[in-house]
Amino acid sequence: METREVIESRKSVHDYADEPLDDDTIESIFEATRYTPSGYNLQPWEFLLVREEGNRERLQECAGGQEHVTDAPAAVVVLGNLDPAAHAERTFDDWVEKGYLPNDDARDDLVETIEEWRDWPEEERRVWTTRSTALAAMTLMYAAWDEGVATCPMEGFDREALIEEFDLEGYEPVMVLTMGYPAEGxxxxxxxxxxxxxxxxxxxxxxxxxE
Structure with a gap:
């Protein structure tokens, strides 16, 4: 589809066809998703893809029993890393190599700055990671729809239960998405x-x- 068509035609879907998502389609969706912009290009996002029935049932329990979590062939937990500096060295090494930074001293100064963000209160780090990770969630939804795959973003989940159930300590569950081909009609x-x-x-x- 053309970009404008993807944006204007994408809708949140609860009713999914009984058709699995193959690995190639999923890889294509996330290949596009990784081009999402982020603050300092730190890319704090991670994605937990859940396709096995038992795991979707576990996720459903954390999401207030919402039926489309298990009706969809796949669900994605969109996660934001609470460590701002998790990818800082790698990111700024790349900036030096490609000429975005003049030298290693500038790179070291930037790494030090980002590492200081680790001292922020958790609430501030949650806000920080959510800002960039929410962008990635939207990119994912548009990339999926470009492949004909529908999604539904969900805020209705128990954050603490989700972290405990899927061992997500150190990450902020920003969003849960159901994902699959829409049912006919x-x-x-x-x-x-x-x-x-x-x-x-x-x-x-x-x-x-x-006003």
Whole structure:
């Protein structure tokens, strides 16, 4: 699809066809997802793909029993690393190699700065990682729909239960996505687009007026 078509036609889907997602399609979706931008290109995201029935049932328990978690052939837990410096050295080595930084001293200064972020309170690190990781979740949804694969983002899950159940300590569960081919005649795909606020209501030029 063309980019505009992907954006305007993607909808959240709860009704999935009884058709598995093959490895090549999944690899293609995540190959596109990895090009998501992030602060300092630190790429704090990780993705837990859940396809086995037993694991989807475990995930469903953490998501308030929502049926589409097990109805979909796959689900993805979108995770943000709470360690800002987890990939800093590798990232800034690349910046030096490609001329984005002038020398190793500049690289070392940047690494030191990012390592200091480790001292932030956990709540600040949760906000930091969510900002970039949410971008990756959106890229994933668009990349999936470009392959004809529908998704549904979910906020309705028990964060602590999810961390404990899947051993996710050190990561922020930013989102859960169900993923699969939409069922034939699925309302979300075939029905009219749900309300979207108009541009003149959401765009504020030069100053902000909340009314």
């Amino acid at each position: 699925a309302d979300a795909i075939e029905g009219d687009r749900k309300l979207r606020r108009p541009v003149e209501e959401i765009l504020h030029k030069e100053s902000f007026d909340a």
